[in-house]
Amino acid sequence: MAEQQAAARESFSSIQVGQSIQGQPFSVSRESIQRFADGSLDYNPLHFDDEYMKNEFGKTRFGGVIMHGMQNFALITRTLTDWLLPQGGYHRRLETRWRKPVYPGDVITTHATVSDKFETEKSRWVTFDIEVKNQKGQAVATGQSMAEFPDKFPGRVGSPT
Amino acid sequence: MDPILSDFETDFWRQAKSRQTWDEIIPGEPRATRPLTLTKELIAKFARAMGEDNPLYFDEEYAKNTPFGGIVAPPSIHILLMFACTASDDWMRSPGTINAGQSWFYNVPARPGDTISMVGRALDRFVRKGRLFVIHDNVFYNQNNEVVCSGRGWTIRPN
Numbered sequence: 001m002a003e004q005q006a007a008a009r010e011s012f013s014s015i016q017v018g019q020s021i022q023g024q025p026f027s028v029s030r031e032s033i034q035r036f037a038d039g040s041l042d043y044n045p046l047h048f049d050d051e052y053m054k055n056e057f058g059k060t061r062f063g064g065v066i067m068h069g070m071q072n073f074a075l076i077t078r079t080l081t082d083w084l085l086p087q088g089g090y091h092r093r094l095e096t097r098w099r100k101p102v103y104p105g106d107v108i109t110t111h112a113t114v115s116d117k118f119e120t121e122k123s124r125w126v127t128f129d130i131e132v133k134n135q136k137g138q139a140v141a142t143g144q145s146m147a148e149f150p151d152k153f154p155g156r157v158g159s160p161t
Numbered sequence: 162m163d164p165i166l167s168d169f170e171t172d173f174w175r176q177a178k179s180r181q182t183w184d185e186i187i188p189g190e191p192r193a194t195r196p197l198t199l200t201k202e203l204i205a206k207f208a209r210a211m212g213e214d215n216p217l218y219f220d221e222e223y224a225k226n227t228p229f230g231g232i233v234a235p236p237s238i239h240i241l242l243m244f245a246c247t248a249s250d251d252w253m254r255s256p257g258t259i260n261a262g263q264s265w266f267y268n269v270p271a272r273p274g275d276t277i278s279m280v281g282r283a284l285d286r287f288v289r290k291g292r293l294f295v296i297h298d299n300v301f302y303n304q305n306n307e308v309v310c311s312g313r314g315w316t317i318r319p320n
Contacts, residue, residue, distance in 0.1 A: 004228050026212065038163045039210020041244035043171045045256045057257055058292040058317050069260040070240045074211040077237045082215055088228065091236050095264035143262075155269030155307065157230035 005151040008088030012124040012149040015087075015114060021128075023079030023110030028067050030104050036071050044068075067102040072110075072132045072141040079110040080128070080145055089126070089147045090154070096130065096143035107135040112145065124149040165206050166245060173254045181252045183293040183318040186283045193248045194279040201273040204234045207241050233270035239310050242301055246279035253297075257319030261294070265312035269303065276304045284313070293318040 026032075033047050045052045046066055053064050073096055081091050102108060112128040119125070125148055132141040162171050170176070201221070208218035213235050216223040224232040247253060271277055281299035288294070295316050301309040 034162070035210050037171075039165055039207050040240045041164055041166065041169050041171075042240075043162075043164075043173050044254070044258060045173060046259070052256070057259060057319070059290070060259075070237075070263075073263065074213075074235075074237045074240060077235060078211065078213050078215075081236065085215070085217065085227070091267055093264070093266045094236075095262070097262035098260065153228045153270075157228075158225075 004088055008149040008151065009124070011087035011089065012117070012126070015117060015126055017114050017117060019114045021079060021083050021112040023075055023112075025107050025109045026071075026075055028071075028102055028104055028106045028108060030065070032071075033065070033067055033104065036068050036074075040068065040070065042068055042070070062101050064103055067104075067106070069096075069098040069141070072096065072098065072102070072108070075108070076110050076112070076130055076132065076141070076143065076145070079112060080147065083112075084147050087149070089149050091145070092125075092148045093146040094130075094143060095145070096141050098141050100134070100138055100140045102134065102140050106140075108132050108140060115144070123151075165203065165210070165241065169244075170249045173256050176250045176254075177256055179250045180255045182255075183286060183295065183320065186252055186286055186295055186318075188283045188285050188295075190282060192251055192279075192281045192283075194246045194281060195248070196276050196278045197242060197245045198276045199234060199238075199271055199273055201232055204232060204238070204271075204273055207238060208235050211235060211237055211240070229270060231272065233272050236265075236267045236270070236310065238271050239265060239299070239301060239312060242277055242279060243299065246277065246301075247281070252283075252295075252318075253316075255319055259317040261315040261317055263312055263314040265310050267310045268308040271301075271303065271309050275309075277309060278302050286318075293320055 128145040130143040
């Protein structure tokens with residue numbers, strides 16, 4: 001415990017506002033969309049049915065099947081948690097908006113930038129600005145995130161027996 | 162198709178007519194939900210499908226030596242829970258439901274052996290720039306009534 005406490009405090013003090021983190025590029029394909037649907041149980045025809053996608057949706061015509069918006073969310077989460085965990089950081093919050101549809105053939109990459117650091121009476125916090133960009137450099141998703149560098153992670157320790 | 166829960170109805174058209182439309186959704190009315198018990202296998206399969214490879218989600222020996230003291234589910238597990246914990250006639254499965262954005266706050270991690278329950282509802286609905294929006298909010302609890310995560314989402318509904 002004392003060790004984790006010291007490590008989290010040290011990581012927190014070494015993090016710089018403006019520091020950036022980049023995720024691994026992710027290649028979107030019909031197979032990746034299928035894998036995401038099987039894991040999330042989201043089988044909306046938006047992601048599978050080419051004929052259906054010729055329709056107009058509200059005021060949007062996608063023109064073809066699109067990736068699940070939540071695939072962005074999962075990739076952002078993964079980028080942040082993999083960066084935070086070795087430093088004793090705990091992923092606390094993620095807010096996202098989808099800006100552009102993502103299609104099979106696109107390659108998307110998460111970019112996170114430390115936007116602020118602050119301490120409260122009980123803990124230490126880091127906020128991030130998030131952008132997921134496609135291969136053309138266009139932002140397909142944007143958002144904000146918040147991590148805590150606590151003395152102890154929330155919840156019980158260890159799996160239930 | 163190889164759904165993570167083998168009895169899951171993958172054809173979202175099948176009950177399309179019995180689902181509430183934008184006109185019928187009542188903000189504040191609780192959605193019908195059912196609990197889901199997580200296993201190591203389910204967590205590993207989910208994590209793999211999300212593109213995760215951190216051993217924290219797969220390897221008990223590794224996970225024991227982290228501050229978690231054992232395998233946990235990735236925070237993004239609510240992506241699965243949203244469908245696994247709701248009924249097949251739930252409006253989240255209406256074909257053409259477009260996700261516009263979400264926000265989630267994470268409390269205690271979900272672990273293998275946990276039974277997760279959902280409390281969810283539509284909170285608001287409105288028309289903006291000719292699009293039909295519903296805002297929904299959700300909280301997932303473990304068997305000890307600890308909050309796992311809480312979130313809000315914006316969807317654009319089919320008309």
